Amino acid sequence: MKKKPGIFIALVIAIAAYSSCSPKMSGGAGHRYKARFEVAGLCSNYTFSVIEGAIDPALVAATWTNPQTKKTYKKAFAITNPCNFPSTLKQGDTFYFEIIPEEKGQNCAVCMAYYPTPEKRLTIKVIQ
Known part of the structure; x- marks a missing residue:
């Protein structure tokens, strides 16, 4: 019986591809x-x-309660890149996003007034 190295190589490639796409592996x-x-x-x-x-x-707060309104949210997060968040999206809207590497040097002015947000922060790109 002759062993087929092609099957083994295909299996290794398939496992590597699956692992690299896993949310836990890639964050x-x-x-x-x-x-x-x-x-x-x-x-x-x-x-x-x-x-x-x-x-x-680990990327989001399982639950977060807004201390101003006492309303609780599940899988809550804030963003690290408000300069790139589309101004067309408003409170209550739903959208699709991807997590991207943290961006350096945002080029917009954001005032320093405080309003509570979850401690967990993501750098996101809105895709729809």
Whole structure:
């Protein structure tokens, strides 16, 4: 019986491809999630919740309660890149996004007033 190295190589490639696409392995990068724009706080202090997609639980707050309104959100997060968040999206809207590498040197002015947001922050790209 002759062994077939081609089958073994194909199996190794398939496992490597699956592992590199796993949300836990990549931190969520490259995967599409659906979110709801929950709170449009003062000075781009935005809060979102993941409503679709198997996001790594370590990337979001399992639950977060807004101390101003006492409303609780599941799978909540804030964003690190408000300069690149589309101004067309408003509180209550849903959208799809991907997690991207953190961006350096945002070129917009964001005021420094405080409004509470979840401690978990993501750098995202809105894709729809």
